[in-house]
Every structure is written in C-alpha cells, then in structure tokens.
Amino acid sequence: MKDKEKIALFIDADNAPASKIETILSELARYGVVNIRKAYGNWKSPNIKPWEDVLHEFAIQPIQQFDLTKGKNATDIALVIDAMDILYTKDVDSICLVSSDCDFTPLVTRALADGKFVIGFGERKAPSAFVNSCSKFLYLDEEATDEKPVKKTKPNIKSDTKLMNMLRQAIEASEDDEGWANLGTIGRHISNHASFDPRNYGFKKLIDLFSAIDLFEVKTKxxxxxxxxxxRKTKP
Structure with missing residues (x-):
C-alpha cells in the first residue's frame, strides 16, 4: 500500500476493549494516517466508561446511541450508516472496524467491492464471517504488535487443520517442479484469500510460523x- 493512505476508524465501543486503543492505532500507523476516528455506544452506560476515558487523549469522536429497544443494537446500525456515508462522501482509502461481537460482514464486503482495504480488530469471540471477510484481522486477546508475541506450542499449531490447509494451498499455488515456493509469493497468495496474520498465532513473521512447524522445509537462496x-513433497 502506498504511504499516507487515509484511514477511517469506526469503533463499536459496546463490544471492544478500550485498553487496546494504543495497539490499534500503532498497527494502523503501518498503513497510513487515521484522519477519521469515531466510537459508537450509549455513553450514559457505565459499561463503556473505559472508552470515555481515552476519547480526548486519542482524538476520538463519540457518537451517542441510546438503547431504545431491548435486544436491538442501534449502535451497529448507526456505525454502518456512518461508514457507508463516509465511503461515498470522503476521500478514504481504508476503513478499520473495531468490534468483538457484532457481524459487520455486509459492510466489509461492500467496502471491498468499492476497492477499499478493510482492517478488523476484535476478540476471539468475533463472528468468523466478519473475521474472514476483512482484508486483515488482528485479535485483541493477544498483542497485535511485534514486541511480545504469545507463542503457541507446535502441537497446537499443527492441529489447526484450517491453518495447515491454507499454508499448503498457498505453497502449491506457486511451487516449482521440486515443490519449493518463494515466501513472499506465499504471503501474497494468502493475503488475497484470507484475513491472515502470523501474529494471531503468536509469531512475529510468516517465516517464524513456518520455521516452528516441522511439516515444512525452509531454505534461503x-x-x-x-x-x-x-x-510431503520431499522425495525419499
């Protein structure tokens, strides 16, 4: 992505931890400048007091949504309406959605169709449809930064069938006659098909993830x- 891309940040304050705002903004700084920052919720509720405490420090605009009907989430609706309005009226290159609970999949797919890069943040309870639809998604349960990744053990990683299949398919898509595939090409293939980030598995880089799994060979030319x-492609 080019430097200084314009990013619009939308926070579902009812369903995201305020303690992670620095982590979120630090990650977004990799992609560009966050020039629109909005957080949605019922600011009269004590449940989102932690967000109220960080609004001014991080220049986040609070958007009030009262709980008008029990069981109905007005916050989600207001966030989606605002996001669509900004997509069509403002010069933004990327949008970031911060939510741990609600499914914003239709908004993500529409933004992608309009050529926007969509970054998602949320806890592990975030709906898989929302997670998988984003261009990139980082979990907030573990640090989404490079400094202190939380390592998972090799057996846990190897038992993740979905992850193993994704890695193998990415290799197969670009391997040579001997089964070797360039790491950079593998990474680009994965990014086109999944909101994958090695940090969600406790590793700083993709190479670190591959190196930790004894199902793959790694070599440098x-x-x-x-x-x-x-x-499995190694000849006996």
Whole structure:
C-alpha cells in the first residue's frame, strides 16, 4: 500500500476493549494516517466508561446511541450508516472496524467491492464471517504488535487443520517442479484469500510460523530470498 493512505476508524465501543486503543492505532500507523476516528455506544452506560476515558487523549469522536429497544443494537446500525456515508462522501482509502461481537460482514464486503482495504480488530469471540471477510484481522486477546508475541506450542499449531490447509494451498499455488515456493509469493497468495496474520498465532513473521512447524522445509537462496516446501513433497 502506498504511504499516507487515509484511514477511517469506526469503533463499536459496546463490544471492544478500550485498553487496546494504543495497539490499534500503532498497527494502523503501518498503513497510513487515521484522519477519521469515531466510537459508537450509549455513553450514559457505565459499561463503556473505559472508552470515555481515552476519547480526548486519542482524538476520538463519540457518537451517542441510546438503547431504545431491548435486544436491538442501534449502535451497529448507526456505525454502518456512518461508514457507508463516509465511503461515498470522503476521500478514504481504508476503513478499520473495531468490534468483538457484532457481524459487520455486509459492510466489509461492500467496502471491498468499492476497492477499499478493510482492517478488523476484535476478540476471539468475533463472528468468523466478519473475521474472514476483512482484508486483515488482528485479535485483541493477544498483542497485535511485534514486541511480545504469545507463542503457541507446535502441537497446537499443527492441529489447526484450517491453518495447515491454507499454508499448503498457498505453497502449491506457486511451487516449482521440486515443490519449493518463494515466501513472499506465499504471503501474497494468502493475503488475497484470507484475513491472515502470523501474529494471531503468536509469531512475529510468516517465516517464524513456518520455521516452528516441522511439516515444512525452509531454505534461503542467496540473492533470491527464502523458500518453503511441504515435506510431503520431499522425495525419499
């Protein structure tokens, strides 16, 4: 992505931890400038007092939504309406949605169709449809930064069938006759098909993830980068 892209940040304050706002903004700084910052919720509710405490410090605009009907989430509706309005009336390149509970999948898919990059943040309870539809999604249960990744054990990673299939498919999409695939090409293939980030699995970089799994071979070629091969392709 080009430098200084304009990012619009939308926070579902009812369903996201205020303690992670610095983590969120630090991550977004990798992609561009967050020039629109809005947080939605019933600001009369004590449940979102932690967000109220950080609004001014991080220049976030609070948008009030009263709980008019029990069981109906007016916050979600207001956030979606505002996001669509900004997509069509403001010069933004990317949008960021922060929510741990509600399904904003239709909004994400529409933004993607309009050529926007969509970054999501949420806890592990976030709906999988929402998580998977984003261009990139980072969990807030674990640090979404490079400094202190929480390592998962090798057996836990290897038992993640969905992850293993995704990695193998990415290798197969670009492997040479001997089964080797360039790491950079693998990463680009994954990014086109999933909201994947190695930090969600406790690793700083994609190479660290591959190196921790004994199902893959890793080698470096001078001048041509790092290559990965599925060990099942190794000739006896």
């Amino acid at each position: 001078n001048g041509s980068g790092t290559y990965i091969r599925d060990k």
